Amino acid sequence: MAADRAPATLTQATGATRGTVGESTLRPDGTLKVTGEFAYSSDLWHEDMLWGFTLRSPCAHAAIRSIDTAGALALPGVCAVMTHDDLPAGTHYGLEIHDQPVLAKDRVRFHGEPVAIVAADHPETARRAAARIKVEYEELPLVVDEATATAPDAPLLHPGRRDHHASHVPHPNIVHRQPVRRGDVAAARARADVVVRRDYEVGMQDQAFLGPESGLAVPAEDGGVDLYIATQWLHVDRDQLAPVLGLPADKVRLTLSGVGGAFGAREDLSMQAHACLLALRTGRPVKIVYNRYESFFGHVHRHPAKLTYEHGATRDGMLLYVQCRIVLDGGAYASSSPAVVGNAASLSIGPYVVENVDVEAIALYSNNPPCGAMRGFGAVQACFAYEAQMDAVAAELGLDPVEFRQRNAMSQGATMPTGQLVDSPAPVAELLRRVKALPMPPGRAWEAAGGPVDVRALPGGLSNTTHGEAVVRGVGYAVGIKNVGFSEGFDDYSTARIRLEVIGGEPVALVHTAMAEVGQGGVTVHAQIARTELGVDRVTLHPADTRVGSAGSTSASRQTYMTGGAVKHACEAVRAEVLRRGRERFGASRPAWAEPDRLRLEDGKVVTDGGEVIGDLAGILGEEAIDLEREFRHRPTEPFDLRTGQGFGHVQYSFCAHRAVVEVDTELGLVKVVELAAAQDVGKAINPLSVVGQIHGGSTQGLGLAVMEEIVVSRDGARVRNPSFTDYLIPTILDTPAMPVEVLELADDNAPYGLRGVGEAPTLSSTPAVVAAIRAATGLPLRRVPVRPEHLTGG
């Protein structure tokens, strides 16, 4: 049965497509994905495999008094039950701080924390066995917000913490704190004609990727383990796993299996360690697949945030200062909270020129669900607040909100509040101009046809709640700034191995990287880059695994830049070797070989800049393949000063602007987003079709945060109330409007091909644009997202 799903024959992205850099090449994995043959991690199958299941804590904060596994072990079909006491080696892991237990020992810190794991012959047996494990909990006082976290008698979430942030935070329940200070805010305040100070709040958003956390761990004969896994970063998974399994890194081998979306949620470990532990314990392959309920507990979420902003401006519409404080709730474990704080702080005032800045961002430890990476990474929360402020200040000044933004917009040569020079194009005013210039969608489309009202186009849709009596329209604008790549001095690199050889008389390039393809289309652009650089038609992609050097994470909008850059870099080395061999063999007869800078590879041939063909790849390569590996690094960044936030912290910035048009039923509090237009600068569109797809997808996630998406955590028990797609709502095709997109290509000279990371920027500004449009339609202040019906009806 299903032998083709055995990992040994796992193949991905092997379909052939054509196209070079700048073309809308189609996905190489498209055919497999539309026929149902693409092997996602939850599809894997192995003869003799067991199913794993995780027992999770029903309490958010409790001491564990006892765990009794006898009942589970007695169930027929159960092969192993493991608790903290059964761990063979390391007990904790984490991306930046190793503070997260593999299995809880004597204390649980959040609702859903893993307590025990089971392996059995049927998933239902594993579930039933877990239900028979008896755990005695004694509930402890909760930490749920800044006040309870920093109260004099607050329970410490991680007493005795010794991580590198511990020494500079004002309280041990604060993970990290980053101020940014520049200029003289007090003096600027004295000069301000208009001051606007307001509080904002952002709810906890979930990545809600569709492919559940899943993978298959196969014990190996050498005592190691092979893990087939959906992740965003194979090497960092391995580096966290090996100490937990008590194995050297080379005995923990990871291969990427099909990933059904990620959006940041797969940066942290979920079931990786549990599957490997059970496989090593039982000596049999173990598969774990979370159901949707468990998925909501199995990954980190976007940090909910409370933000206070004060803007001061002159009467003629120039910003004088910004003072703000951003409190992010990181939940029970650190995950990537320190980096999220750095982003929130450094990007907190948006793409505007402001001389005087006083910013503080912190992340809390609490008993809420752990939060970490999600598309936009700390910049989303800030953008919601600063864009609301820009509208508010413009209103105070009686200025058009777009005009006010344009007057203060940064451009190339501007200085960030961190003191960093913006040294590549920053077309903020232009992006706003472009979205504003787009034609408006027709008004009251539901009655436009002259026939009966088409309720499908109304707020509330087919529920037929209105015929348009109380529907009003509003338009809102927003723009945002996002960093690309890893920041603050992180040694960010990627590795690519390129093999060029002759197969069947034709030169073929094999691209081997550890890049996680999570849906973003990296596999497409890597093949485009290899075709462009090597002048070959046929490019094959090796499955991503840990047998090649790290590619870094598929996050921070960095993979086309970084792994794309590594592929380009390695191809250039291969090309140089081709030319060296050609010169050696044919140089004596053709003087053109002596000038390699004037040669290029095209259509399998070596061609001079004059168009003369002086050799062909197949002939030069013969039986001898060229196989080279190269690392690519972006220019170095530096950490932000811990007191002033000054420093060259980010490698590149990316900008997107949105215009939202909404219709609101003011009686029922229902919102219909009629259109969400975007304009984004991508530096260079390596694959225009994919670029637009990323902008659409990012915009839609921002729309979701604006009007529907929130993980609701009970205030009294810190328990998750809506862990299902029934209750956690993500936009459907009916909630998502037409999304015209304008793409600018203003090259960044520091980046490969001039490109600019695309994936995250559209997630920032769509949320404030939608909310601004709702404010414009209703006149309500709306300082919290998601906006709910009761916020619109005064209930």
Add this chain to the structure above:
Amino acid sequence: MRVNMRVNGRPYEADDVWEGESLLYVLRERLGLPGSKNACEQGECGSCTVRLDGVPVCACLVAAGQAEGREVVTVEGLADHARQRSGEAAGTVRPGEPEEGHPETPGTPRQPEPTRPGQVAPLAPVQQAFIDAGAVQCGFCTPGLLVAADELLERNPDPSDADIREALSGNLCRCTGYEKILDAVRLAAARTGEAV
């Protein structure tokens, strides 16, 4: 229990099925047809959409026993289903009969059809349109969307945008923002319309 059903035109038999197993579990884990996806397993996302006697259903909400003796079409059978349908339209294939050249019929190799560069097997028009329009990103929602979209186009060969949105409103996608999915369904409708 034992469950018999026809899936994508072929008879299947699954033994030792536990009464609580869903049709989705049996398809994926017992019949080796993992194309239908397990994204929410509570009927909210549509990733597991299959056709049961022609009607689109969430396979996760159908108990395996309910499928006894019935006809199931999954994404794996979509291309054959579409070819059979176009054959039916031309009057060459009787309903319920495998058409000539079906891969399960020994000795009658699949007839080669015109293919696009790099394409390995003939796809249903809606499948090719999803690839061409850029409607596939991570692809996890794609199988369910394809089954739902194909059924829509069978029912309504020239749907309006509102029709498409209504028909696909039970299928969640987290990557694409749906614009390119709309493009794909429009494209499939246009191509199918041209072919008739």
